Amino acid sequence: xxxxxxxxxxxxxFVFGARIVDQRTGKVIGKALFIAWRGRLRxxxxxxxxxxxxxxSQERLxxxxxxxxxxxxxxxxxxxxxxxxxxxxxxx
Amino acid sequence: MxxxxxxxxxxxxxxxxxxxxxxxxxxxxxxxxxxxxGGSRERFxxxxxxxxxxxxxxxxxxxxxxxxxQSFAGVFMAVNEWLxxxxxxxxxxxxxxxxxxxxxxxxGRLEGRLTEEKADVLGCxxxxxxxxxxxxxxxxxxxxxxxxxxxxxSVRRDPRVVLAMLACVSFWRREAFSAVAGAEENSPLYxxxxxxxxxxxxxxxxxxxxxxxxxxQPVGDLGDRLETLRDQGAWMVHPVKEFSGxxxxx
Numbered sequence: 001x002x003x004x005x006x007x008x009x010x011x012x013x014f015v016f017g018a019r020i021v022d023q024r025t026g027k028v029i030g031k032a033l034f035i036a037w038r039g040r041l042r043x044x045x046x047x048x049x050x051x052x053x054x055x056x057s058q059e060r061l062x063x064x065x066x067x068x069x070x071x072x073x074x075x076x077x078x079x080x081x082x083x084x085x086x087x088x089x090x091x092x
Numbered sequence: 093m094x095x096x097x098x099x100x101x102x103x104x105x106x107x108x109x110x111x112x113x114x115x116x117x118x119x120x121x122x123x124x125x126x127x128x129x130g131g132s133r134e135r136f137x138x139x140x141x142x143x144x145x146x147x148x149x150x151x152x153x154x155x156x157x158x159x160x161x162q163s164f165a166g167v168f169m170a171v172n173e174w175l176x177x178x179x180x181x182x183x184x185x186x187x188x189x190x191x192x193x194x195x196x197x198x199x200g201r202l203e204g205r206l207t208e209e210k211a212d213v214l215g216c217x218x219x220x221x222x223x224x225x226x227x228x229x230x231x232x233x234x235x236x237x238x239x240x241x242x243x244x245x246s247v248r249r250d251p252r253v254v255l256a257m258l259a260c261v262s263f264w265r266r267e268a269f270s271a272v273a274g275a276e277e278n279s280p281l282y283x284x285x286x287x288x289x290x291x292x293x294x295x296x297x298x299x300x301x302x303x304x305x306x307x308x309q310p311v312g313d314l315g316d317r318l319e320t321l322r323d324q325g326a327w328m329v330h331p332v333k334e335f336s337g338x339x340x341x342x
Contacts (some may be wrong), residue, residue: 043225046225047227049225050219050220050221050224050225050226051224051225052223052224053225072224073220073221073223073224074220075218075219075220075221075289075300075302076218076219076220076255076288076292076298076299076300077299078248078253078292078297078298079297080210080212080295080296080297081247081248081295082247082267082294082295082296083295
């Protein structure tokens with residue numbers, strides 16, 4: 001039953017899903033359905049995409065609506081930091 | 093003496109493992125082969141290969157790997173103990189038995205890439221997942237000790253970074269391998285999160301094998317497409333469930 005429901009929802013995503021644009025790259029990264037359920041938003045259709053949700057900053061102040069957008073992390077490219085043998089101490 | 097070591101992680105019956113080790117020696121020559129065995133103790137004792145270690149860790153033998161947070165900690169510890177008697181090995185290629193090389197100089201290519209990238213660890217499908225909808229990240233996030241564990245472990249400025257990669261194949265400088273082997277997991281980590289995240293927070297540089305990731309998949313069976321994938325540039329392929337020793341890498 002769960003599998004059937006899942007397939008049905010995937011079909012709905014394919015037909016009715018909203019396009020998701022990566023705010024970092026500007027590329028469309030997939031489609032998703034947003035369903036309000038028990039005080040939360042359920043996101044269906046992004047299982048293959050890693051996205052970071054964020055309320056967008058506003059150039060024009062509005063009280064009645066805000067936007068949530070999505071972005072992705074760039075590919076990990078961190079330097080070797082073995083020279084830092086001690087834990088990082090944040091400035092006091 | 094070679095400084096190259098390939099670890100094949102397997103739980104298959106002894107004849108299959110012995111055939112596979114012979115095949116690797118013929119078709120991907122150069123490195124020594126160490127079998128990390130996750131099957132039964134009796135089978136391990138009967139296994140006729142030059143180098144082998146037994147992995148006695150229930151967290152390797154999971155059924156629902158993701159939900160039970162399958163771990164390679166036992167593999168790393170057993171191999172690290174074995175390595176203490178073998179100081180010659182400097183580069184370590186860790187592979188599951190169903191990840192098959194498609195070129196005879198796989199080790200050399202991985203070592204070359206490691207040098208080119210100035211990296212300490214290479215993996216496939218490496219991605220940063222903190223703050224995202226990645227299911228494994230969200231699952232770990234629910235553990236009360238997860239964030240504080242990374243905070244205590246990390247030498248990085250940002251201890252919140254969480255990386256994920258496939259665990260079926262990875263390539264390591266020895267120092268990175270041993271450091272990860274020695275890291276105590278106070279919070280149980282799924283192997284795909286554990287390997288890159290621990291290495292990263294211990295200060296090592298982890299890089300993606302981006303051009304090879306398409307040939308290394310988490311599920312399925314690519315066994316019937318080996319020649320095609322090699323023509324497309326694959327150095328190795330995962331998963332290959334029904335491996336026939338008839339394949340050659342040249």
